[in-house]
Amino acid sequence: MTSYIIRRVGQFVLVFFAATFLIFAMVFAIPGDPIRALAGDKPMPETLRQTLTQQFHLDEPFLAQYWHYMTGVLQGDLGTSFNNREVLDIIKERFPRTLQLAIMAFIIEVVVGVSAGIWAGIRKDKFLDSLVKVSTVAVISIPIFVLGFLAQLIIGVRLGWLPVTAGNPPTVYGYLLPAIVLASVSLAYVARLTRSSLVENLRSDYVRTAKAKGLSQRRVIGVHTFRNSLIPVVTFLAIDLGALMGGAIVTESIFNIPGLGQAVYQATLAQEGAVVVGIVTVLVIIYAVANLVVDVMYAVLDPRIRYD
Amino acid sequence: MTDLSIPTEVVTPEPLIVSPPGQPGKPTSLWSDAWRELRRKPSFVISAVLIILMVIMAIFPTLFTSIDPRDCSLLNALQPPSSEHWFGTDLQGCDYYARTIHGARASVVIGLVVTFFATLIAVTLGSIAGYKGGGIDSVLSRFTDVMFAIPLILAAIVFLNALGSKGIWTVCAVLIVFGWPTMLRLMRSSVLSVRELDYVDAARALGASDWRIITRHVLPNGITPVIVYATITIGVVIAVEATLSFLNVGLQLPAISWGLMISTARTRILASPHLLFFPGLFLSVTVFAFILMGDALRDALDPKLR
Numbered sequence: 002m003t004s005y006i007i008r009r010v011g012q013f014v015l016v017f018f019a020a021t022f023l024i025f026a027m028v029f030a031i032p033g034d035p036i037r038a039l040a041g042d043k044p045m046p047e048t049l050r051q052t053l054t055q056q057f058h059l060d061e062p063f064l065a066q067y068w069h070y071m072t073g074v075l076q077g078d079l080g081t082s083f084n085n086r087e088v089l090d091i092i093k094e095r096f097p098r099t100l101q102l103a104i105m106a107f108i109i110e111v112v113v114g115v116s117a118g119i120w121a122g123i124r125k126d127k128f129l130d131s132l133v134k135v136s137t138v139a140v141i142s143i144p145i146f147v148l149g150f151l152a153q154l155i156i157g158v159r160l161g162w163l164p165v166t167a168g169n170p171p172t173v174y175g176y177l178l179p180a181i182v183l184a185s186v187s188l189a190y191v192a193r194l195t196r197s198s199l200v201e202n203l204r205s206d207y208v209r210t211a212k213a214k215g216l217s218q219r220r221v222i223g224v225h226t227f228r229n230s231l232i233p234v235v236t237f238l239a240i241d242l243g244a245l246m247g248g249a250i251v252t253e254s255i256f257n258i259p260g261l262g263q264a265v266y267q268a269t270l271a272q273e274g275a276v277v278v279g280i281v282t283v284l285v286i287i288y289a290v291a292n293l294v295v296d297v298m299y300a301v302l303d304p305r306i307r308y309d
Numbered sequence: 310m311t312d313l314s315i316p317t318e319v320v321t322p323e324p325l326i327v328s329p330p331g332q333p334g335k336p337t338s339l340w341s342d343a344w345r346e347l348r349r350k351p352s353f354v355i356s357a358v359l360i361i362l363m364v365i366m367a368i369f370p371t372l373f374t375s376i377d378p379r380d381c382s383l384l385n386a387l388q389p390p391s392s393e394h395w396f397g398t399d400l401q402g403c404d405y406y407a408r409t410i411h412g413a414r415a416s417v418v419i420g421l422v423v424t425f426f427a428t429l430i431a432v433t434l435g436s437i438a439g440y441k442g443g444g445i446d447s448v449l450s451r452f453t454d455v456m457f458a459i460p461l462i463l464a465a466i467v468f469l470n471a472l473g474s475k476g477i478w479t480v481c482a483v484l485i486v487f488g489w490p491t492m493l494r495l496m497r498s499s500v501l502s503v504r505e506l507d508y509v510d511a512a513r514a515l516g517a518s519d520w521r522i523i524t525r526h527v528l529p530n531g532i533t534p535v536i537v538y539a540t541i542t543i544g545v546v547i548a549v550e551a552t553l554s555f556l557n558v559g560l561q562l563p564a565i566s567w568g569l570m571i572s573t574a575r576t577r578i579l580a581s582p583h584l585l586f587f588p589g590l591f592l593s594v595t596v597f598a599f600i601l602m603g604d605a606l607r608d609a610l611d612p613k614l615r
Contacts, residue, residue: 012451015451015455016454016455017458019455020455020458024459027467027468028467138601138604139597141596141600142544143589143596144548144551144552144555144593146568146571147585147589147592150571150575150585151589153578154578154579154582154585243460243461244460244462246460246462246463247460247463250462250463250466250556251552251555254556265466266556269466269470269557274470274471277466277467278467281466281467284460284463285458285459285460288458288460289458292458
């Protein structure tokens with residue numbers, strides 16, 4: 002067990018360095034002259050050019066550049082944007098908004114997804130089951146930006162049930178519609194996974210034993226099957242955090258929420274490589290940490306799998 | 310090899326070899342069993358018809374419309390759907406029906422090309438990792454972990470943002486680079502379970518080479534979960550491409566793509582909802598068809614679910 006955790010942490014460190022290296026290589030190793038790009042179409046004095054080249058270590062070899070970048074990242078320096086703001090400050094300012102949105106989406110996703118999955122699973126091959134199956138495929142099929150605009154247009158504007166934007170300062174009520182949109186795709190996956198996992202577990206020997214003992218249906222499903230069925234769902238939720246981040250970029254840009262996703266979107270439009278890389282690096286680190294935590298939890302919770 | 314389709318742990322009173330009608334006594338394979346089941350499945354038939362329709366639309370858009378999607382007149386800007394312009398017109402006064410039809414090509418090409426190459430990489434490396442084990446397996450698995458650690462949309466945004474020009478092949482290349490890790494894991498675990506089976510031992514005892522064992526025994530029996538997943542991946546890739554084009558890091562104007570059409574129209578959607586509705590509908594239906602097809606394939610190919 003301890004050796005598994007040590008190995009898993011080692012793997013995390015490897016993933017951390019290799020992933021940041023990949024991101025760094027992707028952006029900074031691509032041919033082009035960033036200083037020239039900074040100057041735009043104006044001429045740039047040779048002295049300024051040299052100063053900037055030295056300041057950003059552009060005259061050094063690639064690995065040395067990566068070294069400077071990584072020592073910066075580990076000290077909390079993620080670079081600066083074009084208008085001289087620390088990327089870390091942008092992240093600090095915007096992270097709470099994204100976190101609020103993500104937490105709301107996550108709650109909706111788990112509560113509605115798991116309930117729908119159980120509902121369908123215990124009525125396998127009945128009408129409700131088919132309804133959940135078809136509607137989840139339909140929801141998965143609509144790309145999140147189409148769904149976002151549709152929700153804004155129909156629920157927000159035509160019916161007027163929920164606010165179209167999160168408002169300033171954002172309220173929980175204002176976050177409701179974007180959170181539902183952000184949750185919807187993963188919600189469908191959670192429902193399907195819960196359903197198939199429940200159906201599989203309902204056929205297992207221990208469920209037959211529990212029924213043979215005369216336990217009520219409620220107890221067999223609620224206590225025996227439910228807990229075991231949730232194990233794959235928990236693993237999925239950790240992996241799904243990545244999709245939630247991608248979804249947040251789209252949702253925040255549609256519903257005008259000043260979070261990290263919107264910052265990535267605006268930086269992409271403005272071609273601000275440093276900001277994009279800084280934020281994505283932070284998101285990748287969060288993702289890796291979440292997966293590490295879930296894997297370790299999994300090892301503790303599920304004694305059936307031996308880690309050696 | 311044929312009766313592998315019957316799971317060993319299920320004890321059934323029926324004979325193990327099922328004879329299809331009209332072919333008495335002939336053993337059936339997993340795929341012919343699946344095919345007989347699929348033909349009668351409404352979800353498979355619906356998805357197959359939709360996919361064929363979209364592919365024809367991608368290859369021969371002129372079969373569906375004779376209007377040139379780039380022949381636009383500003384006099385006709387932002388018209389709602391009418392008998393003359395079925396889907397209305399966009400801001401430049403282009404016929405939206407023609408643009409929607411011509412938009413199929415980008416989606417279908419990217420979906421198929423990306424999935425084909427990502428699957429090829431995953432199947433090749435996955436079967437090597439699973440079959441050989443040891444050092445190669447460790448290296449490939451750790452590399453997969455690293456690729457897996459960067460969520461697809463984020464990776465594509467960073468990569469495409471750094472690249473200057475973004476044509477259809479650039480988008481394909483980036484999505485291939487980040488598209489294979491999940492399938493490699495699937496393939497590897499599938500090969501791991503097939504590798505230990507008796508008929509592989511038997512083939513090895515008979516002196517078959519690694520190449521022959523992998524191509525004749527391991528691949529045909531281990532590839533089913535990957536094929537199911539790849540079918541769904543086509544739909545997912547199409548959705549990702551549209552999302553990237555919507556975020557302005559995918560295809561660029563003057564390319565015609567559903568994601569790009571919605572992106573261009575985003576500020577006018579409230580006043581002219583048809584600009585969102587039609588490309589959104591075509592996009593969702595295409596993604597839906599591939600996901601439904603994957604579902605139907607999984608139900609037919611996984612004997613445990615029967």
